[in-house]
Amino acid sequence: MVVAGVVLIALALVIVVVAPRVLTRSAWTIDHPRTALVSWSVAVLLGVVGFVVGITLVVVADRPLTDPFGLGESPTHGFDIGVALLAVLAFVVAVRVRPGPEHEAVREAMRSGAAPHRQIDGTTVALVEADHALACAVPGRSGGVLVSTGLADLLRTDELEAVVAHERAHLTQRHAVAVAVAESIERAVPWVPGARAMARSTRVLVEFAADDAAARRVGRDALRRAVLVADGTSALGAVRASRLS
Ligand SMILES: [Zn+2]
Structure with a gap:
């Protein structure tokens, strides 16, 4: 499981590094903008899912299914996982989609x-x-x-x-x-x-x-x-x- 996790993390890293190069330097994106937009979404999705699943596999490797995160072993382990979850939550809040002020002004005008x-x-x-x-x-x-x-x-x-x-x-x-x-x-x-x-x-x-x-x-x-x-x-x-x- 550790190997699979590391491979997934490596693949996610390759996608994050390679996708922007391919998608910003390819002439076909000018003629096929919708395909390029979908490709960006797929790259982001694969990158994020690859990291999350890869890290999860490494963390839960060789642990019993009844306690995959090892909460029973160490009292600080649960705290570490809590901090990790908070970090993920902070990222989600930072990524939260909000309309710009100019959109609000136009919406009000309409x-x-x-x-x-x-x-x-x-x-x-x-x-x-x-x-x-x-x-x-x-x-x-x-x-x-x-x-x-x-x-x-x-x-x-x-x-x-x-x-x-x-x-x-x-x-x-x-x-x-x-x-x-x-x-x-x-x-x-x-x-x-x-x-x-x-x-x-x-x-x-x-x-x-x-x-x-x-x-x-x-x-x-x-x-x-x-x-x-x-x-x-x-x-x-x-x-x-x-x-x-
Ligand atoms: Zn336009």
């Missing part, structure tokens, strides 16, 4: 009904009075798609539909959860080299995945034009536009 709502391509969109170009998707029951009047005024009808389709894809594909989990892990274990890479990669991959869904809905051309208007000056906007041409 809930208050201050912004006029408009049906765009079958989606209820809150139009917020603001000069700068802004579009976002807020998850949750009181969430939805929000577009600024400054952006809506710049876009043609098909381009606005492309923006809405992109934001709607963020909601239907639960991208906020993927980003929040990746960012929480980054906050909890910033010293793990792959954690930062995963957060950065996830933020980009969800944009590509939402673009692919929107392009299927409205066509690549309308979406590319919309990206250039809404986000043409940023590096990510430029990559998104070139992906669509």
Whole structure:
């Protein structure tokens, strides 16, 4: 059992080291963002499960089934296990997914009904009075798609539909959860080299995945034009536009 445990821990370590290298240096992730996002989740799951099961196997090795953690042998042993459980609990609390303050502000704006709502391509969109170009998707029951009047005024009808389709894809594909989990892990274990890479990669991959869904809905051309208007000056906007041409 000790050997199996050590092998599992070693495999988990290999996954944690290798997965970020493979997933951040492979060109295929640009063309297949959803597969890449699933691969990140699988790598995290295998890494965590491998560590937990591996360590458990090493701890309970050669102990009687009636008392696998050896609580009966030493009075301090139970204390050690309690400390270990507390450490796990602290990690879970640190990883806890919480919405950012900007999400709360947007949610409040949508809930208050201050912004006029408009049906765009079958989606209820809150139009917020603001000069700068802004579009976002807020998850949750009181969430939805929000577009600024400054952006809506710049876009043609098909381009606005492309923006809405992109934001709607963020909601239907639960991208906020993927980003929040990746960012929480980054906050909890910033010293793990792959954690930062995963957060950065996830933020980009969800944009590509939402673009692919929107392009299927409205066509690549309308979406590319919309990206250039809404986000043409940023590096990510430029990559998104070139992906669509
Ligand atoms: Zn987006």
